[in-house]
Amino acid sequence: MFIRRAIQRYLRRRRSDSTDSSVEAWKYRLKLFREWCYGIDLKRVGELRGLDFDEYYEIRxxxxxxxxxxxxxxxxxxxxxxxxxxxxxxxxxHESVRIPELDRDERASQEALxxxxALALIEYFRNSDRDRAKRNHxxxxLAWYTGARQSGLRSLDLRDVNYRLDSDEQSWIEFHNRESTGPRLKNGVRGERPVGIPDETARVISEYVRDYRMDTHDDEGRQPLLSTREGRPAEATVRTWSYNATLPCLHGACPHGKEKETCEWTDYHKASKCPSSRSPHPIRTGSITWQLNIGIPPEVVAERVNATVSTIEDHYDWASDEERWQRYRDRLGKRREYVERLDSDWSNHDDDK
Known part of the structure; x- marks a missing residue:
């Protein structure tokens, strides 16, 4: 079988259980491998050997x-x-394909918000007469307080927000995998979950829906929560919103020495050029680290953001050593009851003698 055909066959197989963005990423990576193979006159998969993978590894x-x-x-x-x-x-x-062993610093994203x-930006938006409850806010x-992936944010409909303002109940967002009408959650039905949000976040979303949301439907007749004139936003559109929502000059002086009035990065379509603005993924990374730092247990954070604890520790937790040790000390204090129980059990053992 030709390598090109094998790749096409593999990608067709994966489309049924993967997001479009994942398939596109695999397609690009395998295209690079195919081009390298053809460059050394390797055309068929049956010709592949362990040495070939090792050579390709060294080059890449x-x-x-x-x-x-x-x-x-x-x-x-x-x-x-x-x-x-x-x-x-x-x-x-497949065991001949070498996987590099990375340490935490190499693996984790250093571009986390x-x-x-993040909190300074949110404070600015909440107190702004001009920008409060608009789309960027x-x-x-949503991105910061849920820690959701971009695909999850795009998938949200109006009906997925459950408001419980001015009551004893907590408001929450529901993430559903409506695969037949899209967008698909990264982990399919395993990505479905409710995620609690603070009252003020729920209040902002309510004001956005009431005052600023574009009343449109997508091609499937659904009402996206975050909407555009055409309906549901494309991935590139959400990234543009993200860059504009995280410009540092919104809440303070420019850290890059520019004047806000003349800075070209404040242009809607050029916000991504600002070194301090962030796309959705670094917001997710920063949110996860923050949730851990404020004492939310790793297993709870993992459930909220739809990831495993090990994945969070390896890829998303960008805490400093000091922040990490502070977490350990906080958890130690909360577990004092269990330690005292150990000592109590020993005392009971002595009494039984």
């Missing part, structure tokens, strides 16, 4: 960052494993 390691290399090699390994399943290559060949600027409140 000299061209890309370690975390990028890790993603490319995992994609390649899963592709080769699929080839084994359809008997296109020998069994066990830190809690200090609503987006940032």
């Amino acid at each position: 390691a000299g061209e890309v960052a370690p975390v990028t290399l890790e993603g490319e090699m995992w994609t390649l390994r899963m592709f080769v494993k699929y080839l084994e399943q359809i008997d296109a290559v020998e069994r066990g060949l 830190d809690a200090e600027p 609503a987006f940032l409140e």
